[in-house]
Amino acid sequence: MSNERNTKQKQMILSILRESDRPMSINEIYSKIVECLPKIAKSTIYRNIDSLLLQNLIDKYHLNDNEIFYRIKTNCHEHKHFVICDDCKKVFDLPTCPIHDLESAMEEEGFIIKEHQIQISGICKDCAKFKHNINT
Numbered sequence: 001m002s003n004e005r006n007t008k009q010k011q012m013i014l015s016i017l018r019e020s021d022r023p024m025s026i027n028e029i030y031s032k033i034v035e036c037l038p039k040i041a042k043s044t045i046y047r048n049i050d051s052l053l054l055q056n057l058i059d060k061y062h063l064n065d066n067e068i069f070y071r072i073k074t075n076c077h078e079h080k081h082f083v084i085c086d087d088c089k090k091v092f093d094l095p096t097c098p099i100h101d102l103e104s105a106m107e108e109e110g111f112i113i114k115e116h117q118i119q120i121s122g123i124c125k126d127c128a129k130f131k132h133n134i135n136t
């Protein structure tokens with residue numbers, strides 16, 4: 001596949017993620033892209049997403065059922081973690097990353113860190129309120 005075509009597909013993925021107000025799964029990205037490129041294979045999208053991750057342009061996040069969601073980074077030096085509400089899929093940024101001290105400690109042991117993730121699952125205030133109202 002030509003580089004030019006790859007670049008175009010990557011731009012498309014980026015603009016889909018940019019327009020979305022929440023992280024998207026590969027299936028959601030796929031269903032948006034097939035509207036414009038009906039013949040695109042899901043494996044092509046996976047490949048493009050992997051390369052966007054390597055370029056540090058997007059973030060990935062595992063939800064509890066192990067579905068992976070992707071989100072665009074506002075800048076490539078940004079280091080942020082986020083939590084997604086299990087119910088409404090709204091995104092909440094974590095204020096800081098607590099992992100770096102742990103990483104340094106591991107690196108002193110000679111461990112080479114490739115990446116880290118923070119997994120927090122739960123439901124947001126609004127969804128909790130809604131559930132509470134239904135139960136009472």
Ligand SMILES: [Zn+2]
Nearest residue numbers: 085088124127
């Ligand atoms: Zn919610």
Ligand SMILES: [Zn+2]
Nearest residue numbers: 081097099116
């Ligand atoms: Zn971190």
